[in-house]
Amino acid sequence: MFALIDGNNFYASCERIFQPELRGRPLVVLSNNDGCAIARSEEAKALGITMGHPIHKVEPRVRRQLAIRSANFGLYGDISSRIGAILRQAVPRVEVYSIDESFLDLAGIAQRKALATELHERVQRWTGIPNCVGIAPTKTLAKLANHVAKDAARKPGSYPADLARVCDLAELSPRQLDAVLRATEVGDVWGIGRRWAARLQSRGIATAADLRDAPSEDLLSEFGVVMARTQRELQGHSCLELAEVEPDRKQILVSRSFGEWIGDPQQMSEALATFAMRATEKLRAQGLTAGVVGIFAETDPFRLGMPQHNPSRTAQLTSATSDSRLVLGAVRRLGTSLMRAGYRYKKAGVFLADLARPDQLQDDLFAPARAGNDVLMETLDAINRRFGRNVAGLGASGWQRSACWHSRQESLSGRFTTRMADLPRARC
DNA sequence: TCTGGGGTCCTAGGACCC
DNA sequence: TCTGGGGTCCTAGGACCC
Secondary structure (H helix, E strand, C coil), rough: CEEEECCCHHHEEEEEEHHHHHCCCEEEEHHHHCCCCEEHHHHHHHCCCCCCEEECCCCCCHHCEEEECCCCCCHHHHHHHHHHHHHHHHHCCEEEECCCCEEEEECCCCHHHHHHHHHHHHHHHHHCCEEEEEEEECCHHHHHHHHHHHHHHHHHCCCCHHHCEEHHHHHHHHHHHHHHHHEHHHHHHHHHHHHHHHHHHHCCCCCCCHHHHHHHHHHHHHCCCCHHHHHHHHHHCCCCCEEECCCCCCCEEEEEEEEEECCHHHHHHHHHHHHHHHHHHHHHHHCCCCEEEEEEEEEEECCCCCCCCCCEEEEEEEEEECCHHHHHHHHHHHHHCCCCCCEEEEEEEEEEEEECCHHHCCCCCCCCCCCCCCHHHHHHHHHHHHHHCCCCCCCCCCCCCCCCCCCCCCCCCCCCCCCHCCCCCCCC
16 A cells, blocks of 8 residues: 655745745746746646746736745755655655655555544644645555545545545545546546647547556557556556665756856856766765766757757766766867857756666776776765865866856745755744 | 756667577 | 578667656
8 A cells, every 4th residue: 555645836835934925925936047937836826827837928917926936956855855754754665756755655554544644744744844645555546646635625625525635545435436536637647648648538538537447458559568557557456666765877967057148168168067066976976987978058949040059979988987077077078069159058968877886887808997086076075065065176167156157046045954054043 | 038957768670699 | 492580789769757
């Protein structure tokens, strides 16, 4: 038996913890570079702000009513880890699935609804994050149950009241479960995206119940094993296990849109160097090495009148490494002649691939399996952990705060829980 | 003026191996 | 006249997730 606990409007709710003036107001959190809405409070949803909506396309009349914040992932990540700690304290097996969702294994727990209700309240009380819990025999159904719990809480009357906030599908009679699945659009099922939803609908499969009851062989042959598995999960046969241990990353990507277009190779070089530094930091935090380094740049796809150019370069390293200096060297070599004269670029990124644990690397006849200075890198990371990110870096990277290619973040809130200077003050 | 930033898995087809 | 059967690896593209 699985439970899925999920923070409501997570980023918006995080912003409200330490900024009570945002409570009850239509609030929107923007993506990096202050581009699109990536979280909305209920009040903002009611104003018609949709997920991913470019904020500059919102009517000025509506926009004036909105409270806006730039994404503050440091804050959200910290709140998320606190919720993870609360959950792990209460149940033995937890899978942190994303920044705002965790699956719990409730197998063998007798009073599971009571436990789920207690956790629901505890997370709200201890972190300030409103949340919902869905319980069911499979992960896909637990996701669906979570959806029901949210809808039932948001629109009283749409579902029986005892499904609001904490919804246990396993408690329902077959007829009640059927009614829930018939009320769920097929596109709202976990694993069914926009494309598949359209293709399913054109075959007359419009609801979760339709998908559950569709002929399995047809689904398998027309959509493949992923769809077949989703159907099995809807039927109550668990195919997806709890993944307590996070598998190693296969790729690490650091990319950003720039606040301004960049035409100057020097600035591009600084931006790429900064992304390379961040990527190798992530690499070391995971305890991995990289065998392949890549870079890319993109012009502004929304400026159709401007000449477009989306170059990319990849290099295989002779020895795998997690040393920022070696990765940076590769990025600099790749970066020369990346840009075309006269073009202006809006976005760039660095990626690392062929990731491996150092002890899994194989020596090559002509080169050591691994290169770099671990002690130096550990020292660098330790300094930055202690004194703040980018306190120490390599001279070649443009890690100064003022660089013109930085993302726009005009409405950034404080790092209330991760930075001493930003600690909220209580007055009496 | 302004349009995010990460990831994963599956499949089909081609090249190649014995 | 006749032309196997079984694999692996890689890549590109398409789908999905938050």
